[in-house]
Amino acid sequence: MTQNRTLHLLNGQSMYDYFKRTHFLDGELLIPFNEAMCYGDTNDDIFSPQFSQVRAKVHHVTLEQYTEITLKPLKLFLDKNFTHLSLWFDVDMFCQINVLTILGWLDQTDYKGEIELHIVGDKYELMDHLSLKAEGYYSIYKKVLIRKEMPKHILPAFLKSGIELYLNYLSQNSELIRYINKFKNLSEEMLVSKLIVEFTHYGLGDRQYLEMLNRVGRSKI
Known part of the structure; x- marks a missing residue:
């Protein structure tokens, strides 16, 4: 693992392009999460070959295209080639279900590090910031995205709101x-x-x- 390497995971290509264009976090390591987990079927083994096959079908692309668009940009994340993880997402349903998927995978793979979650507004301005651990999110992921059930306890509050919108x-x-x-x-x-x-x-x-x-x-x- 590279020493003192902060990985900034952004919600999608648009945010990535905007941050690059405006030189925000200039010199930092930025990667996009090119998914829309709030739509279509998924799999309980997050980012597995089976997961990728299901999600490729949802997006009407080949497995090779899904790998190129979604998985390839995530390589440093999936390899856990970082010492600090920083997430940048909106509070809307689309973003929060993506956040749940990311936290679910980190929990599934037993990631114990601190996670910085930055909440941005419509124009990518920073609105809120908190630190959390990836604990309990895999069970929430399975309950919400696989079984379509509402968990009893969800934090932070905007994730709970996103899940409520998603289920309805x-x-x-x-x-x-x-x-x-x-x-x-x-x-x-x-x-x-x-x-x-x-x-x-x-x-x-x-x-x-x-x-x-x-x-x-x-x-x-």
Whole structure:
């Protein structure tokens, strides 16, 4: 392991590109987490070959493409080639389910180090910061993402909020599905744009919303 090596794990390519473009954390080691764990099936052996096969299918890409896009940038993380780990994520559902997956893997692989979690806003400005340990998160991951059940005790509070949104957002009575049905006469492009603006607390993008429109049986207009 490299001495005094801080690894900054960012939620996605957009945040990574922004930090690089603005020279934020200049000289530091930054890598993106290119996943959307709040959508689609998963596997209880996080980042295993079986996990990768399931997630590649969710994203409609080959296993090779998934490896190149998601796993290859995570190599230093998966090899635990760091002495300090720093996470940078938003409070929205999208980001928090990604956080849960990362903490779940660290717990699954018995990582005992301190983790710095930085919470950023819509424009990537720092909003909050806390330290935590990856203890108990693997069981939460399995309960939430595999069994779709709400755990009794979840910290921090914004992770709990993200999980609550995740467990409800694809149900027939969720605010997202009701909104889609209310504006079902709009074009897909316009409806997706409205969803992104109206429901920022979910953090979903156009790809996830298009999948949702197909899932609820809404034909293209």
